[in-house]
Amino acid sequence: MTVPLPARIGALVLATTAFYTYVGQLVPQKEVQPPQETVIRTDLTSADMAKVGREIMEGKGLCFTCHTIGKSGALRFPDLDGVATRAATRVPGMSELDYLAQSIYEPDAFIVPGFNPGMPPINKPPIGLTDQEILCVIAALESLGGTPTVTLQTTHRYLAGAAAAGGTPGPAAAPAQAPGGAPGKPQPLTPPDKGAAAAGSDGVVER
Amino acid sequence: MNGLMNRKLLILLGPVLALVMFGATVKMASSLMSREYRDPYRVPVAATDPTPRAAGVAAEKAEADKAARAKPYEEAEYRRFPGVGSRVAIWAVAQLHLLFAAFVLAVPIFALIIEAIGYKTKDPRYDRLAYEFSKLLSVSFSLTATFGAFLTFMLIILYPKFTNYLMSVFSPTFLPYVLLFFAEAFFLYTYTYGWGKFHPLVHLGLGLGLNIVGTAIMMIANSWLTFMMSPRGISDTGAVISVWEAATNFTWMPINVHRFIANIAFGGSVAAAYAAFKFLAAETDEERAHYDWMGYIGNFVAISAFLPLPFAGYWLAKEIYAFSQTLGLTMMGGAFSWLFIIQAVLIGNLFLGANYYLWLGMGRVEGAQPFQRFIKYLLAAIVLCFMIWATPRSIIATVSEVRAMGGSAHPILGFLGVMSAKNTAVNILILTTFMSFLLYRRTGKIATVSWAKTGHAAQLSIFAVAAIFVIFLGVYGYFVEASVRIGLSVPQVSAVLIAMLSITAIDVFLFRKPKNTGEVRWGKMPAISQYVLIFIAVTFTWLMGLMGYVRSGLRQHWHVYGVIRDTSPDAFTPTLGFATQVVSATVLLFFLLIGFVFWITSLHDRPDYAGTKGEGSEIPPEFAVAVPGEHRGPSAS
Numbered sequence: 001m002t003v004p005l006p007a008r009i010g011a012l013v014l015a016t017t018a019f020y021t022y023v024g025q026l027v028p029q030k031e032v033q034p035p036q037e038t039v040i041r042t043d044l045t046s047a048d049m050a051k052v053g054r055e056i057m058e059g060k061g062l063c064f065t066c067h068t069i070g071k072s073g074a075l076r077f078p079d080l081d082g083v084a085t086r087a088a089t090r091v092p093g094m095s096e097l098d099y100l101a102q103s104i105y106e107p108d109a110f111i112v113p114g115f116n117p118g119m120p121p122i123n124k125p126p127i128g129l130t131d132q133e134i135l136c137v138i139a140a141l142e143s144l145g146g147t148p149t150v151t152l153q154t155t156h157r158y159l160a161g162a163a164a165a166g167g168t169p170g171p172a173a174a175p176a177q178a179p180g181g182a183p184g185k186p187q188p189l190t191p192p193d194k195g196a197a198a199a200g201s202d203g204v205v206e207r
Numbered sequence: 208m209n210g211l212m213n214r215k216l217l218i219l220l221g222p223v224l225a226l227v228m229f230g231a232t233v234k235m236a237s238s239l240m241s242r243e244y245r246d247p248y249r250v251p252v253a254a255t256d257p258t259p260r261a262a263g264v265a266a267e268k269a270e271a272d273k274a275a276r277a278k279p280y281e282e283a284e285y286r287r288f289p290g291v292g293s294r295v296a297i298w299a300v301a302q303l304h305l306l307f308a309a310f311v312l313a314v315p316i317f318a319l320i321i322e323a324i325g326y327k328t329k330d331p332r333y334d335r336l337a338y339e340f341s342k343l344l345s346v347s348f349s350l351t352a353t354f355g356a357f358l359t360f361m362l363i364i365l366y367p368k369f370t371n372y373l374m375s376v377f378s379p380t381f382l383p384y385v386l387l388f389f390a391e392a393f394f395l396y397t398y399t400y401g402w403g404k405f406h407p408l409v410h411l412g413l414g415l416g417l418n419i420v421g422t423a424i425m426m427i428a429n430s431w432l433t434f435m436m437s438p439r440g441i442s443d444t445g446a447v448i449s450v451w452e453a454a455t456n457f458t459w460m461p462i463n464v465h466r467f468i469a470n471i472a473f474g475g476s477v478a479a480a481y482a483a484f485k486f487l488a489a490e491t492d493e494e495r496a497h498y499d500w501m502g503y504i505g506n507f508v509a510i511s512a513f514l515p516l517p518f519a520g521y522w523l524a525k526e527i528y529a530f531s532q533t534l535g536l537t538m539m540g541g542a543f544s545w546l547f548i549i550q551a552v553l554i555g556n557l558f559l560g561a562n563y564y565l566w567l568g569m570g571r572v573e574g575a576q577p578f579q580r581f582i583k584y585l586l587a588a589i590v591l592c593f594m595i596w597a598t599p600r601s602i603i604a605t606v607s608e609v610r611a612m613g614g615s616a617h618p619i620l621g622f623l624g625v626m627s628a629k630n631t632a633v634n635i636l637i638l639t640t641f642m643s644f645l646l647y648r649r650t651g652k653i654a655t656v657s658w659a660k661t662g663h664a665a666q667l668s669i670f671a672v673a674a675i676f677v678i679f680l681g682v683y684g685y686f687v688e689a690s691v692r693i694g695l696s697v698p699q700v701s702a703v704l705i706a707m708l709s710i711t712a713i714d715v716f717l718f719r720k721p722k723n724t725g726e727v728r729w730g731k732m733p734a735i736s737q738y739v740l741i742f743i744a745v746t747f748t749w750l751m752g753l754m755g756y757v758r759s760g761l762r763q764h765w766h767v768y769g770v771i772r773d774t775s776p777d778a779f780t781p782t783l784g785f786a787t788q789v790v791s792a793t794v795l796l797f798f799l800l801i802g803f804v805f806w807i808t809s810l811h812d813r814p815d816y817a818g819t820k821g822e823g824s825e826i827p828p829e830f831a832v833a834v835p836g837e838h839r840g841p842s843a844s
Contacts, residue, residue: 005484005487005488006802008487009484009487009741012738012741012742012745013741013745013794013795013798014795016742016745016746016749017745017749017791017794017795018791020549020552020553020746020749020787020790020791021787021788021790021791023549023552023787024549024783024784024786024787024788024790025784025787027545027546027548027549027783027784028545028783029782029783029784030542030782030783031779031780031781031782032542032763032779032780033779034763034764034772034773034778034779035764062533062537065533065536065537065540066532066536066540114688115688116693118528118532119532120531120532120533124769125765125769125770125772126531126533126534126765126768126769127533
């Protein structure tokens, strides 16, 4: 019995797509959920903040998409092991806290020798951590080779004296990363009240 | 005669009876469905009080009516598509629209080139081939437009707020788009139905117009989708500052180029699959010879466009990284990194299939034996490159295995999972396939130019230097910093491109007026070669579906990256397994529909119904319809 030509071709098409679907089932299956908002209590100790910060780094902050901890060799972005020690001396005249804050708010201001610029400002979308969340991340970074000292009341140059507990708005309400800005160039500082203004407006970014 | 009359009567009565039965069924069903409690038939209305139920129903209705009137207008943000959900529904429709659009854009490109070759060489075979390709267009064009309208309505219904935002940004582009669409319809139908009706140069002009308009339409549509991935030209709050900047965003031109090339590859492969189908169904040697040639040309077009495609892909990836490192790393190192292993399997299969078809094709040329002995070496190189490319950096392993390896990367194979190895493998893969092409070109002919020996040596030297250079840079990449290593892919790509261009240039002059040592016996191909063509077409289509998914899925929980967040229940990124199932379902649907296109197109070549019943002679010759293109003689080409 001869199988009709359309049936033979249909079987080939079906078998080919089935094979590729099967290949698709062989690779690791991971469903990525949108980042959850982190509720930060105001009475957290520095050690608690470091724990929260580590969770943020692993989740919403997407830090480990690029960075590693305790890895050496040819790396694409700096390894974070012992970063607290290096942060204090990395830029002459800049404190550990200011250096870490600068690395997060304005990452292209200083590029570690041997690496390329590429880290986005973490307080802006698409990552868009709040000032409180960033303080927790700083606490987590301080715990890598040191002891966390920041609290939710700590201020630094990017908070411009505003109490962190009062915080700037959440990421969904934060303005977009300046899309017109050329990549690789330093991003301008975003005053905290600019984000607040955007959040208070009726713009589409509030969705 | 009576029997024939009875059959005709039955054929006529059948649909009438079916319609009557359908109407009766609908009437009966609606009558049964609308039945509800009514007052007893024999009780006089005046003698009974209204039942409490009737009053209750009336009160309920009045309350619902009041609530509906009191409800304020509220703009819906999302609506749910029943069953599969909104995302999968949009995904499938968009993908089908894109596949048909790619086909409709691609076929005119190579139809025009083939027609131009026919005009230049005065060979009517090319003209016939170009016409055969263009016959696939009109039905595909209708399906493209239908799916385009379907997609637009689905976006408005399911994602109204987001669609409204896109419209507010790109409204100035819509009117030109519609006007271009009219122009596309004009050029497409005059090009297809005007075959042989105009002066050849006028007809070529129509084809050129069709291509220019089609490409312009694609570029406008690309601006909308690339804006979603790499937005610019808007303020921090998402308000439009410059429509031009929004349209010409970071990834717009790389996508234009990538799609233009990929469309040609895809269109060529589908046209080759059509030829394969016709070849397998052919009943005469003449038909087989024609469709073998058509399949060869379609595949040649597909593979020629496929070879530079990775380079366009590099450019696109580079622009994605330039726009946002986060986006780039999500693509290559995050949730989507394993997708590129699936891609490697697909592309490896494409290279294997394309090379296998070429090697089988050598069999149709007399005197191909000297070249066939190289096949085993080429196959070994392709398989080796394929294996390297498909090696993942992190291996799926149990906890104890990970401990034993000292990490998720294998101590030896892990070195093959990095970009230095993969870039090298893909470049060598391209060079090897190019070598297969060169060998195929040489079958059955010998160069007669005085510098033939030097030419061959020069070609071999260029090939060897390019291969050694690519491998050297690949190995060198392991010993340098990341910032240097990333830049090494550019010289690798450039070396391969320069090698291909210079070797082709030498080849063109080398084989001018060659001595033929064997005839090409078109049609003398094993049936498996045609199934390979169909396999290549399915793989291309599946690859387009997969890469469409990664391009769109890369935004993750953003409609417009960093600007409009997806807050729908579908905001999560599904597993790759689920994504491949959707891609497969879409591909199967596409092939079902393209089968329909092939079937409709093949009706054109069938004899008239009256002719098959021996009644053709009843049509006076003056009423006989001429088939476009087929009356066209060589002089008209």
